[in-house]
Amino acid sequence: MQDRYISIEGISRAYPAPGGGVTTIFDDLWLGVARGEFVAVIGHSGCGKTTVLNILAGLDVPSSGVVVVDGKAIEGPSLDRAVIFQSHALLPWKSALGNVAYAVASRWPKWSRGEVSAKAMAAIRLVGLEHAAERRPAELSGGMKQRVGIARALSIDPKILLMDEPFSALDALTRGTLQDEVRNICVETGQTVFMITHDVDEAIYLADKIVLMTNGPGARIAEIVVNPLPDGRTRNDVHRHPAYYPLRNHIIDFLVTRSKSFDGELAAGRPWDARNPPLVNPVAPERAPLAPVPVPAGPSGEAVEAGPVLTQAQRRRTT
Amino acid sequence: MTKPIDLRAGAVSLLILVTFLLAWHLTVSGGSGVQKMDPEYAKLMGITTTQGKSAMPGPLDVGATLWGHLKDPFYVRGTNDVGLGLQLGHSILRVMAGYLLAMAVAIPLGFLIGMSPLMSRALDPFIQVLKPISPLAWMPLALYTIKDSGASAIFVIFICSVWPMLINTAFGVANVRKEWINVARTLEVGTFRKAFTVILPAAAPTIVTGMRISIGIAWLVIVAAEMLVGGTGIGYFVWNEWNNLSITNVITAILVIGVVGMLLDQLLARLGRLVTFPE
Ligand SMILES: Nc1ncnc2c1ncn2[C@@H]1O[C@H](COP(=O)(O)OP(=O)(O)O)[C@@H](O)[C@H]1O
Ligand SMILES: [Mg+2]
Numbered sequence: 001m002q003d004r005y006i007s008i009e010g011i012s013r014a015y016p017a018p019g020g021g022v023t024t025i026f027d028d029l030w031l032g033v034a035r036g037e038f039v040a041v042i043g044h045s046g047c048g049k050t051t052v053l054n055i056l057a058g059l060d061v062p063s064s065g066v067v068v069v070d071g072k073a074i075e076g077p078s079l080d081r082a083v084i085f086q087s088h089a090l091l092p093w094k095s096a097l098g099n100v101a102y103a104v105a106s107r108w109p110k111w112s113r114g115e116v117s118a119k120a121m122a123a124i125r126l127v128g129l130e131h132a133a134e135r136r137p138a139e140l141s142g143g144m145k146q147r148v149g150i151a152r153a154l155s156i157d158p159k160i161l162l163m164d165e166p167f168s169a170l171d172a173l174t175r176g177t178l179q180d181e182v183r184n185i186c187v188e189t190g191q192t193v194f195m196i197t198h199d200v201d202e203a204i205y206l207a208d209k210i211v212l213m214t215n216g217p218g219a220r221i222a223e224i225v226v227n228p229l230p231d232g233r234t235r236n237d238v239h240r241h242p243a244y245y246p247l248r249n250h251i252i253d254f255l256v257t258r259s260k261s262f263d264g265e266l267a268a269g270r271p272w273d274a275r276n277p278p279l280v281n282p283v284a285p286e287r288a289p290l291a292p293v294p295v296p297a298g299p300s301g302e303a304v305e306a307g308p309v310l311t312q313a314q315r316r317r318t319t
Numbered sequence: 320m321t322k323p324i325d326l327r328a329g330a331v332s333l334l335i336l337v338t339f340l341l342a343w344h345l346t347v348s349g350g351s352g353v354q355k356m357d358p359e360y361a362k363l364m365g366i367t368t369t370q371g372k373s374a375m376p377g378p379l380d381v382g383a384t385l386w387g388h389l390k391d392p393f394y395v396r397g398t399n400d401v402g403l404g405l406q407l408g409h410s411i412l413r414v415m416a417g418y419l420l421a422m423a424v425a426i427p428l429g430f431l432i433g434m435s436p437l438m439s440r441a442l443d444p445f446i447q448v449l450k451p452i453s454p455l456a457w458m459p460l461a462l463y464t465i466k467d468s469g470a471s472a473i474f475v476i477f478i479c480s481v482w483p484m485l486i487n488t489a490f491g492v493a494n495v496r497k498e499w500i501n502v503a504r505t506l507e508v509g510t511f512r513k514a515f516t517v518i519l520p521a522a523a524p525t526i527v528t529g530m531r532i533s534i535g536i537a538w539l540v541i542v543a544a545e546m547l548v549g550g551t552g553i554g555y556f557v558w559n560e561w562n563n564l565s566i567t568n569v570i571t572a573i574l575v576i577g578v579v580g581m582l583l584d585q586l587l588a589r590l591g592r593l594v595t596f597p598e
Pocket of ligand 1: 044047
């Protein structure tokens, strides 16, 4: 990889196992993220995605390895890396505006109250919540709360945006709208984003690269899928693109079978280097995976069915 | 839907009160009738007890006495004859002094215990041993070391109100949601600012619950403490009136103690509603 703005270098995380010894959640992860790139990590619940994101945020430390951001090893949380939490994590005693203003005041402690509030209001407006700025989180819907979370993260002009399943708690309609908004903002500002998701379509719509993680314990980055869809894609036309189904099938096939059998593939002699997980373009035939492939192709209608069934099963495990 | 049930509950309350007062009145008037039947006995009692007030007073006597106290709560006619309002004032001042001291100690210490697992473990054995000691057991020690009865009473209030506040503060602080702490951490908020802008508001409902328990205990204990140290205060008033065999005054004082206790509790309940946030 050329530009490594974020460079994950051989990190692992182990917890003491109940019966003595340790459980290694994930092991020897290497990944580079270029400036302005949108990377999504997808993998089953419990494989350590949140732990990786927390390490990037500086909230957790790896058992071994380092993460380097812009040439400096991460030593703790930083205002340069904003986090959008899965559970929105708004302070319930502050209004929507108050929550955003708290972040702005932390970022620019010398600013006057007026400057802070103007900047916070701009972020609130960006996510379309100006009518609800004075409401407390308890008076906001799930989607509005997550909007405030997004506004709070964007308000501090972060260099990197870290998102942990930001839309998973929302209904489908709200999720779609918020995905559009986030995509617009990120495309416009060239934001570097590291997102965790278990929603295949979300990853396909939003990400430039989709990182596939195998199941834990001892989870690895099996491969990095390059999104072949055009940058100008919209949520309503992604599924019309010829590359969409091969891409989607490839990811779903990974989640259904290969995330479990990957170690077997390696044992069977599949060439793979932890430091350089293969970049895969599922559309180009020569890059097609070596292992047992797709769910019986079938008419496209059936393939669409496969997705929701899988994501629901995963969702149950996540929540 | 709540209005009717409030109204009905009020009606039942009133009914219970009236029934109780009536029963009280009838029992007592019957009793004094028996006493009138035995004038010699009554005379004997009248002589041995200063004013013949040994008879159980009825609700009307208590009402009249209460009205008398309410009309003139702040008179001073000698060391042992001081208005009920002044006695109450003394008690409330002592409770406030001991309680504020306890707050000043318990809340910062509770923060320390809640934020530091090390201090939490280190101080735990002391708290476990000190907490179950009856506050009055400290009284002799306090009198001996402080050598001032008023200050000793304040100390006893301090020692009894410190524990619920300390334990609740420590618990509230230790159990602030991890995600709120993480928000502060990702925003690089310093320890001091974090304590005031995240931990304090998050733990405030729990802290105020501890304060409410404390004020209740303090008000229970002040009466007993003042019976012991004497001089002034509503506890001393009760004991003094018992020695005067003025049961009417004792009952009046009991009523007043209950009402003031309720008001103190309501005050803290209101504070609790102020700091509670909906989630
Ligand atoms: N404090 C901890 N102690 C022990 N195990 C933990 C701890 N935190 C997380 N884990 C384990 O680490 C694994 C990865 O967790 P997480 O990163 O939340 O996974 P994901 O986000 O992919 O669902 C899980 O199996 C979880 O049980
Ligand atoms: Mg997770």
